[in-house]
Amino acid sequence: MTPLYAAPLPAVDQVQVRRAGPGLVVTATKDIVTGDPYLAAHFPGRTVYPGVFVLETVRQAAIAALGEGPGGLAELSAVCSLRFAGAMHPGERLCAEVTITPVAGGGFRAAARCRRADGSDVARMTLEFRYPGGAGA
Amino acid sequence: MREYGELRSILPHGPQMLLVDRVEWLAPGRALRAVKAITGSEPCYQHLPPGLPRERYAYPASLMLESFGQAAVVLWASGPGELSLDGRLLMFAAARDFRLEGRAFPGDVLRHEIEFERSIADSGFAAGRIWVGDQRIATVGSVIAVVRPASLLPARATARGS
Numbered sequence: 473m474t475p476l477y478a479a480p481l482p483a484v485d486q487v488q489v490r491r492a493g494p495g496l497v498v499t500a501t502k503d504i505v506t507g508d509p510y511l512a513a514h515f516p517g518r519t520v521y522p523g524v525f526v527l528e529t530v531r532q533a534a535i536a537a538l539g540e541g542p543g544g545l546a547e548l549s550a551v552c553s554l555r556f557a558g559a560m561h562p563g564e565r566l567c568a569e570v571t572i573t574p575v576a577g578g579g580f581r582a583a584a585r586c587r588r589a590d591g592s593d594v595a596r597m598t599l600e601f602r603y604p605g606g607a608g609a
Numbered sequence: 610m611r612e613y614g615e616l617r618s619i620l621p622h623g624p625q626m627l628l629v630d631r632v633e634w635l636a637p638g639r640a641l642r643a644v645k646a647i648t649g650s651e652p653c654y655q656h657l658p659p660g661l662p663r664e665r666y667a668y669p670a671s672l673m674l675e676s677f678g679q680a681a682v683v684l685w686a687s688g689p690g691e692l693s694l695d696g697r698l699l700m701f702a703a704a705r706d707f708r709l710e711g712r713a714f715p716g717d718v719l720r721h722e723i724e725f726e727r728s729i730a731d732s733g734f735a736a737g738r739i740w741v742g743d744q745r746i747a748t749v750g751s752v753i754a755v756v757r758p759a760s761l762l763p764a765r766a767t768a769r770g771s
Binding site for chain 1: 704
C-alpha cells in the first residue's frame with residue numbers, strides 16, 4: 473500500500489479493520505525488505521528496521537482505518553508512550569494489532585502491540601490521532 | 610557548533626537517514642540546539658503525485674522524532690566520556706509524551722532544543738521541543754536511546770546497497 477501522504481516508506485503491506493464496540497481493531501503486516509527507502513542508510517552494511525518505522529507502520533495502519541474526517545485525513549497528534557523490545561531485520565514480518573477507541577472531547581486513542589510472525593515482542597505504543605478540523609485539533 | 614561533516618563521523622547513519630544538518634549551539638553533555646532542513650527532494654515525498662492538498666506534505670512525525678533522537682545522541686556523545694559508538698549499535702529504546710502542535714513542510718527548517726537529562730548504564734534520556742521559525746510544533750517529554758554491542762546483531766553485509 474502506497475500512502476497518498478508524506479511517508480518514509482510503504483510501512484503496511486496488508487491491513488484489516490473490524491469494528492469492536494465503539495472502536496476499531498486494526499491488524500496490519502509489513503515485510504521488512506532491504507530495498508525500501510532509507511533502509512540502506514540504517515545502517516550501511518547492517519540493515520535494521522528503524523524503531524520509528526515501527527511507529528510508522530502503526531501510524532499508516534491507523535490512518536487507513538480512520539480515513540478522512542472533518543478537515544481531511546486523520547493525523548497523528550501524540551505519541552503518549554512507545555517502548556521497543558527488539559530490533560527487526562530483513563526477512564522478518566512485522567505484525568501490528570491496533571485497538572482504536574474514541575476519546576471524550578474528540579480524537580482517538582490507539583494502543584498497539586507489535587510482534588514478529590513468531591509472536592515475539594517488537595514494540596508497544598499508545599498514540600493519539602485526530603482529524604485536522606475535528607474537536608481537539 | 611557541529612557541521613554536517615562532523616555529524617557524519619558521530620552518527621552511524623548513512624546520508625539518506627542522517628536527519629540532522631547542523632548543531633548550532635552546544636553545551637557539552639547538557640543541552641543543544643540543532644537544525645534539520647526539510648526539502649521536497651527527500652525520499653518521503655517521492656511517491657506523491659501532483660495535485661494533492663498541502664496537508665499531505667506534512668513532514669512525517671516518525672522522521673521528526675528520528676531527527677530529534679539523532680540530535681539527542683549527538684548531545685549525549687558530547688558529554689565527558691559518556692558514549693562511544695565504536696563497535697556498538699545505537700538503538701531507539703523508548704519515548705514518552707511526544708505531542709504534535711503544528712506541522713512542518715518542504716522549505717521549513719526544524720529546530721530542536723534538547724536537554725540531556727541523565728544516562729544510566731547504556732541508556733541516555735533527553736527531552737525538548739521542536740520549532741519551525743517562532744512556532745513551536747512539538748514537545749518531547751522524553752526519548753531514550755541505548756547502545757548495544759554490535760556483536761549482538763548478525764552482520765548483514767549482503768544487505769549493503771541492495
